[in-house]
Amino acid sequence: MKLVRPLLTLFLFASFWLPLQPVHAARPEPNTPIRHFIVLMQENHTFDNYFGTYPGADGIPPDTCMPVDPTDPASECVEPFHIGNLPIEDLDHSVVTFRRQFNGGRMNGFIWALRLRNHDGRIAMGYYDGRDLPYYWNLASEYVLFDRFFSSAHGGSVWNHMYWIAAVPGTEKNSIPAEGFSNDIVTIFDRLNEAGLTWKFYIQNYDPSITYRTRTEVVGPRAAQVVWCPLLAIPRYLDNPELFRHIVPLDEYFTDLQNGTLPNVAYIVPSGASEHPPGSIQAGQRFVRSLIQALMRSPYWWNSAFLVTYDDWGGWYDHVPPPQVDEYGYGFRVPAFLVSPYAKRGFIDSTIYDFTSILKFIEENWGLEPLAERDARATSIRNAFDFTQPPRQPAFIPWDWPPPPPTPEPRRSAVFGLYGLTVALALLTFLIPARRIHFLRRSLSSRRSRPSTPTHRGEGKR
Amino acid sequence: MSGLHSLRGTSLPSQPQSPASRHLGSARLTRRHPTPTSSSVLDRYGPSVLFAIALLAGTLLRLWQLNRFGVNSDEAVYLGQAAALAHEPTLSRLFPLFRAHPLLFPFFVALALPFTGREALDLAGRLLAVGFGLATIVVTMAIGRLLFGRWVGATAALFLALMPYHVTVSRQALLDGPMAFWVTLTLLALVRFAATQRTSWLVASAVALGLGVLTKETAVIFFGAIVTTFALHPELSGRPRPLLVALGAFIATVTVHPLATFLAGGSGTERTSQYLVWQLFRRPNHEWWFYAWTIPPALGLAVVALAVLGIILVWKVWSWRETLLVAWIVVPFTFFQVWPTKGFPYLVATTPAIALLAARTLGRLFALGSARSGSVLPTRSNWRRGIALVTVIAVAGSLAVPSIAQLRAVTNGTFLAGSGGVPGGREAGEWVRTHTPEGTKLLTIGPSMANIIQFYGHRKAYGLSVSPNPLHRNPTYEPVVNPDLWLRNGEIQYVVWDAYSAARSPFFAEKLLTYARRYHGRVVHTELVRTVDTQGRPTDLPVIVIYEVRP
Incomplete structure (x- = not known):
């Protein structure tokens, strides 16, 4: 009975004090060593456009020749060619153009579809290589290049960006609704919030005043930040x-890296360095390099x-017909590397991936529920990792492609041989006058002491 | 029969007397003026003890905290060359094998590299330089003993062992210390030739000079000193055939470097001729009075005074010995005075001759060694010899104090090339190596810090002050033609400011800081050196600051 009063006091204290303490939801530990996942969405290129000639990848088949008009059997055709410094344009990449280029899986309408949109469609058959994309090609040779990474939807940026964050197209039209996306759409960030995980959406040249509500009033391309970051088109996020x-x-992003405040999941979208044609692909590479460095x-x-991945194909040629998993996609392959x-x-x-594979990895890594059917069925990019190996040292990727030939190595043996011989001879040169080589002296003196004229047996007898 | 014996007057009667040995006169004087004196303990053991003290003190001064500071730029280059010669994978990417100078010193270091490893390369190089420095002391002793007797030899060795100039230079993995050894060995062989007139000594002298040239090509200047001496004393040169043989030996020796360069091939060999052009036409790096202002205090003013005093006061006994020693000093001094490039260690090969002249003065004035049987000099009274000893001790003290003070000195943020290690340089380089990714590129104010960063940091570094004009830069260095573009493109990820380069190149130091500010520079590492401020209070001086930059 003596213990009842203190126990009661303790119970009362605990019942008042503990609820006053802030609740820290225990952050789920990741299932892999990856505690921070960063994903950057560039724009408008296909795999063949960037890596079509990359050694070992599923690139442009050697006998490729795209008919100018696939409906005409006698149509001339255009072979893939290196773009180099040729001028390019923003090729049409609408849903209609996708369907014409896809052409029921025949993949022979790339020029034709663009010609129907008043483009000179031949440019679609152009490709870049390591000379133009040295940084990306070097990254690929050092890390992981995905050659079956499809854009999630047939259309352009809007659908694909929505799949990237929410595994749904968000709207039936490939455009931002005037009233914004539905607040009912669940994004990966909602899942992260629920789990107590940190996240940020980094936007290059971000202007917080530009949202779906104001974008029509903004003159120029800056309104596109609402497309790149679909959260700016979801009312509850605003x-x-x-x-x-x-x-x-x-x-x-840079200050978070420096200050130790990088979130668990970071989404990044560019502004001027998106590589969206006719933008500079070199500027895009430098932008990516600055982030990775x-x-x-x-x-x-x-x-x-x-x-790093790309939101859609941008009208460019790619030779792999995308699997059609539902009415929205997949779209053509896009470049991606890890x-x-x-x-x-x-x-x-x-492995076949799309943007929802990114969501799948995040979900699997932190034990989150899937957002929609697409990400539930997607394959995680986990195959690209090898968690059995120790983490690799950071190494800045060079800009040169092809790597400069190794400078011819000097024949070091010539230096060692000649200098060694000289030192040895010099030593002898000093030992001789110093009379340190007794054996030599004895040898010389004994030679001198011999009779100068040879004696023959016969002479002695005489 | 060695030349040494002939100088001491124990040569066989049947051996022909050389003209030079007549001038040396040691054998003649001893026989003509026998002055049998009681050989005291001091005279018998004194020179040996003095020489032992010289070696001991010289060793201590050269080894004391030898590796306390990291290497300077020139040391980094020579040790980097050694690593390239040994095909050390990391450093051979950053340091080309063939640069301005021949490869004898890197050759020796490269032989040691498999045993020391890359981490101890700086210590190994410096220990080798110390070895050459101590060997120079020994050779100086031998020359002094031959020319003026044991006391003078030991005294010269002591002066050299304690001399701040020689101590400083022979503690660094530079070419000048080893070159000084070969040049001094040349002098020794030349003295022996003069005494014996044996061609083999002349050939040995030529080969030693050739090795000096293979260490650093400026050793060829001493060929001029030899020619000068021979011209002023024709009795030394003798018949032309030995001279031609020696000349052939010299040429054959020095030809080794161009031959090795030719046979080795590879990258960098094409630059060999560019170095000569650059050295000939580069702008002076110091004022014309640099040597007159810098070197005498480093030699020791007392030693310089003694050497000059001896030349003036005892000019009556002037012979080829004095001519040779004076030529050994004047010829290189004149050359480097005229040559646009002036470096602190360039004249170190003259220090044995200066020490010998100073010791000779004491020997002459105070009859050091006079009591010894066979001595050149007449006997003097004990009190004069006492004064001589006191003078030796005083001069030695005047050398030892600045030498020790120099080793204990803390930096004030300035640095004279070739005067020692660079405080903070090794630590900054090691920070770079352990904290920056492979493939990092850095921008420094000048190429000196770039060399140090490359040596310890194993990362490529560029000097901002390296001129894009090929006529105005060392052919080895790569200029950053458009640093702004490189930084904007992310080609360069760090910039390194250092107080030493900033003191020499304030313009480029400010330019570098401008880039740091422009490209989001963030201080990620600072090397501080404890020093004292103007009021004598201890303070931490930032000598190297590393900024992380990004576009």
Whole structure:
């Protein structure tokens, strides 16, 4: 009975004090060493356009010749060609153009579809190679290149960006609804919030005042930030400051790396460096390099993965017919590569992926529920990692492609031989006058002491 | 019968007397003026003890905290060449094998590299330089003993062992210390030739000079000193045939480097001729009074004074010995005075001759060694010899104090090339190696810090001050033609400011900081050196600051 009063006091204290303490939801531990996943969405290129001639990848078949008009059996055809410094344009990449280019899986309408949209469609058969994309090609040779990574939808940016964050197209038309996307759409960021995981959406040249509500008033291309970051078209993300504060300028990516505040999941979209034709692909590479270099210089490198991909095909030729999993997709293949200390070295991953594979990886890594049917059925990009290996040291990727030939090595043996011989002879030169070589002296003196004229047996007898 | 014996007057009567040995006169004087004196303990053991002290003190001064500071730019280059010669994979990517100078010193270091490893390369190079420095002391002793007797030889060795200039240079993995050894060995062989007139000594002298040239090509200047001496004393040169043989030996020796360069092939060999052009036409790096201002204090003012005093006061006994020693100093000094490029260690090969002249003065004035049987000099009274000893001790002290002070000195953020290691350089380089990704490129104010960063950091570094004009830069260095573009493109990820380069090139230092500010520069590492401020209070001076930059 003596213990009843203290126990009761303790119980009362605990019942008042404990509820006052802030609740820290235990963050789920990742199922892999990847604690930070960063994904960058560039724009408008196909796999064949960027890596069609990359050694070992499923690139442009050697006998490719695209008919100008697939409906005419006598039509001339255009072979793939190196673009180099040829001028390019923003090719049409609408749903209609996709269907014509896809042509029921025959994949022979790439020029024709564009000609019907008043383009000189031959440019679609152009490709870049390592001379134009040295950084990307070097990245691919060092880390993981995906050659079966399809865009999620037939259309352009809007659907594909929505699949990227929510595994759904968001709208039946490939455009942002005037009233914004439905608040009912669940995004990966909702899942992260629920799990107590951190996230940010970094936007290059971000202007917080440009949203789906104001984009029509904005003159120029900056309104496109609403397309690149679909969260700016979902009302609840704008109206809830707790959600809105996660959408930040890209500069914060660098300061987060420096200050140790990089979130678990980071989405990045470019502005001027998106590689969207006719934009500079070199500028895009430099932009990507700055992001990856910053990661490599930070302590986050050791438990991070950085994935670069492209939102749609941009009207360019690709030779692999995309599997049609539903009425929206897949679209054509897009370039994608993964950089991580756990990425397989120089690996070409031919597993079929789309943007929802990114969601799948995030969900699997942190034990989150799927968002929709697409990501539930998607294959995670986990195959690109090798978690049995120790993390690789960061290494800045060179810009030269092909790598400069090794400078001819000097024949070091010539230097060693000649200098060694000289030192040895010099030593002898000093030992001789110093009379240190007794054996030599004895040898010389004994030679001198011999009779100068040879004696023959016969002479002695005489 | 060695030349040494002939100088001491124990040569066989049947051996022909050389003209030079008549001038040396040691054998003649001893026989003509026998002055049998009681050989005291001091005279018997004194020179040996003095020489032992010289070696001990010289060793201590050269080894004390030898590797406390990391290598300077020139050391980094020579050790990098050694690593390239040994085909060390990391450093051979950053340092070309063939640069301005021949490869004898890197050759020796490269032989040691498999045993020391890359991590101890700086220590190995410096230990080798110390070895050459101590060997120079020994050779100086031998020359002094031959020319003026044991006391003078030991005294010269002591002066050289304690001399701040020689101590400083022979503690660094530079070419000048080893070159000084070969040149001093040349002098020794030449003295022996003069005494014996044996062609083999002349050939040995030529080969030693050739090795000097294979260490650093400027050793060829001493050929001029030899020619000068022979011209002023024709009795030394003798018949032309030995001279031609020696000349052939010299040419054959020095030809080894161009031959090795030709046979080795590979990258970098095409630059060999560019170095000569660059050295000939580069702008002076110091004022014309640099040597007059810098070198005498480093030699020791007392030593310089003694050497000059001896030349003036005892000019009556001037012979080829004095001519040779003076030529050994004046010819290189004149050359480097005229040559646009002036470096602190360039004249170190003259230090044995200066030490010998200074010791000779004491020997002459105070009859050091006079009591010894066979000595050149007449006997003097004990009090004069006492004064001589006191003078030796005083001069030695005047050398030892600045030498020690120099080793203990802390930096004030400035640095004279060739005067020692660079505080903070090794640490900054090691930070770069352990904290930056492979493939990192850095921008420094000048090529000196770039060399140090490359040596310790194993990353490519460029000097901002390297001129894009090929006529105005060392052919080895790559200029950054458009640093702004490189930084904007992310080609360069770090910039390194250092107080030493900033003191020499304030313009490029400010330019570098401008880039740091423009490209989001963030200080990621600072090397501090504890020093004292103007009021004598200890303070931490930032000497190297590394900025992370991004477009």
